[in-house]
Amino acid sequence: MIFPDYNRSVLNVACSVLKMFGAEPPHAALPELASLPRKSHVALVILDGMGVDALSLLPEGAFLRRRQIATLTSVCPSTTTAATGSLYSALSPAEHGWLGWSCYFKEYAKLVDLFLDRDSYSHERLTSSPAKRLMPYDSVFTRIHRAADDRVLTRAVFPFEPSPLSGMGDTVIARDLDEAALAVRSRDAREAFTLFYWTDPDDTMHNFGARSDRAAKVLAQLNAWAEALAPKLTDTTLIITADHGLIDVTEPVWLNECREIMRCLVMPPSVESRAASLFVKRGREREFEDAFREKLGADFLLMTREEALSRQLFGPGKMHEKADDFIGDYLALATGTRAIYYKAEGAEPHGKMIGHHAGLTEQEMLVPLITA
Numbered sequence: 001m002i003f004p005d006y007n008r009s010v011l012n013v014a015c016s017v018l019k020m021f022g023a024e025p026p027h028a029a030l031p032e033l034a035s036l037p038r039k040s041h042v043a044l045v046i047l048d049g050m051g052v053d054a055l056s057l058l059p060e061g062a063f064l065r066r067r068q069i070a071t072l073t074s075v076c077p078s079t080t081t082a083a084t085g086s087l088y089s090a091l092s093p094a095e096h097g098w099l100g101w102s103c104y105f106k107e108y109a110k111l112v113d114l115f116l117d118r119d120s121y122s123h124e125r126l127t128s129s130p131a132k133r134l135m136p137y138d139s140v141f142t143r144i145h146r147a148a149d150d151r152v153l154t155r156a157v158f159p160f161e162p163s164p165l166s167g168m169g170d171t172v173i174a175r176d177l178d179e180a181a182l183a184v185r186s187r188d189a190r191e192a193f194t195l196f197y198w199t200d201p202d203d204t205m206h207n208f209g210a211r212s213d214r215a216a217k218v219l220a221q222l223n224a225w226a227e228a229l230a231p232k233l234t235d236t237t238l239i240i241t242a243d244h245g246l247i248d249v250t251e252p253v254w255l256n257e258c259r260e261i262m263r264c265l266v267m268p269p270s271v272e273s274r275a276a277s278l279f280v281k282r283g284r285e286r287e288f289e290d291a292f293r294e295k296l297g298a299d300f301l302l303m304t305r306e307e308a309l310s311r312q313l314f315g316p317g318k319m320h321e322k323a324d325d326f327i328g329d330y331l332a333l334a335t336g337t338r339a340i341y342y343k344a345e346g347a348e349p350h351g352k353m354i355g356h357h358a359g360l361t362e363q364e365m366l367v368p369l370i371t372a
Contacts, residue, residue, distance in 0.1 A: 001301070001335050002073060002365035006092060006315050009073045010083050010367060013241055014090035014140055017044060020237075021193060023140075023147035026090055027316065032070050032369060033239065041236040043184050043194045046087060047222055048080060049202030049355075051245015053363040057216040063227035064219075064240065070369040074244040076313050076333075077275035077358040078365050080202070081114055083243035088165050088195075089137045092315020097135040097322040099314065100271035100358065105130045106325060111270055115163075120270075121344040132164045135322050142167035144193055157183040157196040168195075177225045185232055198222075202246065205355035210246040210363065212354075230372040240370035246355040247363040249274075250337040256345075258295055264288035268342045270326065272358035274334035277327055285329070292332070299336030301360065305329050334359030 006012070007028045015025030016033035020042055051074075055065050075083050075093050077100050085091070085098035093099055102120040104111050107130065111120035114131040118124060138146075141154040145167065155170040156162045157180055162171060174180035177198070184194050201218045208214040230238055255261060255269055264284040269276040280288045292302050308314070308331050314323060332340060339356050357364045 001360045002362050003311070003313070003360065004073045004076045004315070004365070006075075006312070008070075009075055009086075010241060010243060011075060011086040011090065011092055011315065013044070013072070013239065013369065014087050017042060017140060017193065017239075018090055018143055021144045021148055021152055021191070023143045027092070030070070030369070033371070036237055036371065039235050039237045041187055041192045041194070041233070043196065043233065043236055043238050044087075045184075045226070045238065045240040046084065046195070046197045047201065047240065047242050048197065048199050049205050049244065049246050049357065050219070050222070050242035050368070051363060052366040052368050053245050053247075054201055054205075054210070054215070054219060054242075055368055057211065057219045058223055062223045063230075064223045064368070064370055067240075067370045067372050068368045069371055072241070072367050072369050073365050074367055075315060076360075077272045078244040078360070079272050079275070079358040080243050084197070085137070086315075087243065088139050090140055090143065091137060092317050094312070094314035094319045094323050095317040096137045097320035097326070098131060099323055099326050100275060102270055102272075103322075103326045104267065104270050105134070107134065111268065121347050129164075135320060136164075139165055139167040140195070141165075141169070141193070145169075148191070151191060153188060153190045153192040155183070155192065155194045157194060159197075159199060162197070177221070181225065181229050181232075184229065205246045206353040208354060209248050210355040211248070226372075238372040240368075240372075242367040244357045245363050245366060246357045247337065247359065247361050248354055249339045249356045252339050252341045252352050253296060255340050255342045258291075260291035261288065261295060264291065268344070269332070269340055270328070273339040273341060274356055274359035274364075276332040276340045278330045278332060279328040280330060288330070292330075296332065296338070296340075299334060299338040300332040300340075301335050303331045303333060305331070335361060
């Protein structure tokens with residue numbers, strides 16, 4: 001079981017980038033990045049899901065393994081929504097509020113998929129974006145521009161429109177890794193910051209497993225891509241990291257079938273399947289705790305809201321009012337190989353994935369810091 005270290009996490013990668021461009025970081029920078037020679041171009045590559053465990057699928061001499069200079073933690077929950085939010089903003093999840101995939105918005109009376117702006121159960125598309133409207137944040141691009149005016153060219157390279165990210169001077173939609181490499185290499189004479197995000201190996205691991213042959217093949221492709229890109233970059237610091245790792249889930253738990261637990265809850269679980277926020281009826285706390293520990297205690301750490309906040313589980317800084325809303329009376333934090341699913345009454349059960357993230361296992365929490 002690994003808890004986030006908010007002095008040595010993906011949050012601190014973003015803070016280090018800010019410091020490189022003279023912007024005051026809101027949290028600690030990493031000494032490994034502070035000690036690098038100053039270059040005019042910084043390229044930050046985020047490979048979704050490429051935790052330290054994923055790197056072990058590569059041979060020992062592989063480029064990405066040779067160039068790893070440190071091991072960091074993800075944030076909590078160890079999920080793309082929360083972790084990329086921190087990489088994009090240099091804020092902790094508590095501060096930016098993007099805690100997980102599906103969160104309950106009282107303003108809409110709905111569980112909402114934050115990235116997709118849709119009802120989590122009906123999949124009805126919402127006409128406005130709850131998360132973007134109620135949880136906007138200044139991006140690292142905005143912070144760099146504020147500190148350096150137009151002296152620094154900022155660019156986002158994504159396989160799709162990079163919502164909710166904003167503030168960059170330029171956006172490139174890269175349909176494949178070759179296009180991404182060209183975009184990362186392209187620059188003018190100014191100082192520059194490029195942020196490149198790619199959806200693999202996360203996509204592949206969700207569908208085929210965190211240590212599957214398909215995942216190993218994708219890791220080999222990403223390793224070859226990075227090794228070919230590095231020598232073609234001029235006057236550039238290349239930083240490669242991930243938002244989280246993944247672990248294979250052996251058994252989903254359909255919470256709607258656990259009557260002893262459900263009768264204690266006010267509403268369905270939210271946030272993440274391996275970091276579930278649970279709102280409990282007043283006066284049923286002891287009954288809930290006993291039922292949860294009997295059914296799920298072997299695979300989940302049950303933590304009260306008060307303990308989570310006292311531990312600063314979601315990071316330091318002033319808590320966003322929406323993050324305050326999303327955190328229930330209890331959190332079910334995965335330490336084993338199960339995930340909590342829920343099927344709404346009358347709805348079709350959603351598809352099960354093989355590889356998961358958001359829990360506290362070493363496989364999900366530890367990510368590499370790679371430089372070239």
